[in-house]
Amino acid sequence: MASDDDEMKVMIGLEVHVQLTKLHTKMFCSCSSDYRGKEPNTVTCAVCLGLPGTLPVLNKRAIEFATLLGIALNSKIQESMFFFRKNYYYPDMTKNFQITQYDKAGGVPICVGGELTFTTGKNERRVVHFRRLHLEEDPGKLQYEGSITTSPYVYVDYNRNGSTLVECVTEPELRSPEEARAFLKKLRSIIEHVGIADLSLEGSMRCDANISYKGHARVEVKNISSMKEVERALNFEMMRQKQKIKSGVEIVQETRHWDEVRRVTISLRTKETEKDYRYFPEPDLVPVTIDAKELKRIKALLPELPDARVLRFVKQYQIPAYDAEVLVDSKSMADFYEAAIKMFNDAKDVSNWLMGDVARRLNEDNLDISETKISPKALVQMLQMIKDGTITGKIGKTLVKDMLDGTMPADLVKKQNVKRIDDEAILQKIIDEVFAENENVVKEVKEGKNPRTFEFLVGQVMKKTKGQADPEVTRALIKKRL
Ligand SMILES: [Zn+2]
Incomplete structure (x- = not known):
């Protein structure tokens, strides 16, 4: 008999839709691919709306970008291929079909x-292995008020319609939601290093996930809008399936929708098969060829990728491999790091601050460093002030939040009048005050009953100076005074 562990082995596969946001135009027309923040239904034309009498023209750079990603992920690039129509009705698509690629019927x-x-x-x-990477056009966007199940209406915005997607389909080799997150983080870093997309943009990396327990039916969860939601959606769906299996209810093969607002998956449709989409070759587009010469040309465009960058960081900056990997996990963080150490000659100190206080703040707000206003110059200015003794490290930590909002640390220090105080005369005066206000504690310290009371006195000096007193000098002065 199989053990409980075998029986509950989960298999997760992802279909990651990456929008090639660095393309200037859409996939088959000359509309700008920069539609974000624009008035709804203003970034459209007759072609991407699929009006009668129009024909699509393939964006050549879309092929180049997808090829670059394929090379970066060790995929086999096809010499010759064509597009397919995937036929279905949904209000976010005016043509009633999506131009995509297909791996059957000769495709x-x-x-x-x-x-x-x-x-x-x-x-x-x-x-984790990929089954394939294919190109397809993005549909428009439906907008609900709150949850999909309770929204009284739905808006449709076709601005996104016809943008270029690369769909990266993995084998079902991921074993947990945490692994899925780590996988996506690395994929994101690779894509950003390749330079084909800015994935901090809303909706630029979306996921469908298929989840099954060994021996049970597979469920597909659609519309996970960001990397942040993937772990949540997977955790919920695993719990739902596990409960069913354990209580003897069979899992139904179906497609479910991730409701971000209510944080549950809901059934969309069952018994849907590929057949229902009536895939057939797109007659309006000619086949695409990438010959050896073209492949060589594209290969030469490939910039440094994350794994190579990690190795270079270790060698060039003498930092531990772990630090290098954490930094390169986000391209913008790695770029920030390199810009900072050009101005400040202590590679380890810079990485400590980035991986410590800066990363902590970013994680709290779920932000990438590119989504904040901190500059390498600001970080270096703060490190310089700590180094020359203008402020303590402790004060530095209190500045990070405002620095992320774009304020320079020197201005903060000036405004808040926070400086490291190591002037013995000033500190002596404050210590006198603390001693006068805490006679009983001073007595206790002198009697040596409770060593923690000494730190209480240090703490009182810190409190009176708002953390600016140099802790070493303060301790020495208190000891002397006792
Ligand atoms: Zn258009």
């Missing part, structure tokens, strides 16, 4: 296979 996606190596939270190296 091949632009990239076949591939793999990604990443490190889990438990510091385990894992490899």
Whole structure:
């Protein structure tokens, strides 16, 4: 008999939709691909709306970008391919079909296979394989008021319609929601290093996930809008399936929707198969060829990728591999780091601050450093002030939040009048005050009953100076005074 562990083995596969936001125009027309923040339904044309008499023209750079990503992920780039129509009705798509690629009926996606190596939270190296990477157009966007189930109406905005997506389909090799998050983090870093998308943009990286327990039916969860939501959605869906299986109810093969507002998955449709989409070759587009010469040209465009960058950081800046990996996990963080150490000659100090106080703040607000206003110059200015003794490290920590909002640390120090106080005359005066106000405590310290009372006195000096007193000088002065 199988053990309980075998029986509850979960298999997770992801379909990651990456919008190639660095393309200037949409996939088949000359509309700007920069539609975010624009008035709804203003970034459209007859082609991306699919009006009668119009024909799509393929954006050549879309092929180049997808090829670059395929090379970065060790996929096999196809020499020749064509597009398919996936037919279905949904209000976010005016044509009633989506132009995509298909791996059956003689079709091949632009990239076949591939793999990604990443490190889990438990510091385990894992490899996840890709089934394929294919190109397709993005549909428009439906907007609900609050939850999809309770919204009294739905708006449709076609601005996104026709933007370029690369869909990265993995094998069901992920074993937990945490692994899925670590995998996506690495994928994001690779994509940003390749330079084909800015994934801090809203909706630029979206996921569908298929989840099944060994021996049970597979459920697909659609519309997970960001990397942050993936872990949540997977955790919920695993719990739902586990409860069913344990109480003897069979899992139904179905497609479910992730409701971000209520944080539950809800059933959308069952018994849907590929057949229902009536895939057929797109007759309005010619086949695409990427010959050896073209492939060589594109390969030469590939910039430094995360794994190579980690190795270079270790060698060039003499920092531990762990630090290098954490920094390179986000391209903007790694860029920030390199800009900072050009101005400040202590590579380890800079990485300590970035991985410590800065990263902590970013994690709290779920932000990437590129989404804040801190500059490498600001960080370096603060480190310089600590180094030359203008402020204490403790004060530095209190400045990080405002620095992330764009204020320079020197201005903060001036405004808040926070400076390291090591002037013995000033500190002596404050210590006199503390001693006068805490006669009983001073007596206790002198009697040596409770060593913690000494730290209480240090704390009182800190409190009176708002953390600016140099702790070493303060301790020495109190000892002397006792
Ligand atoms: Zn258009």
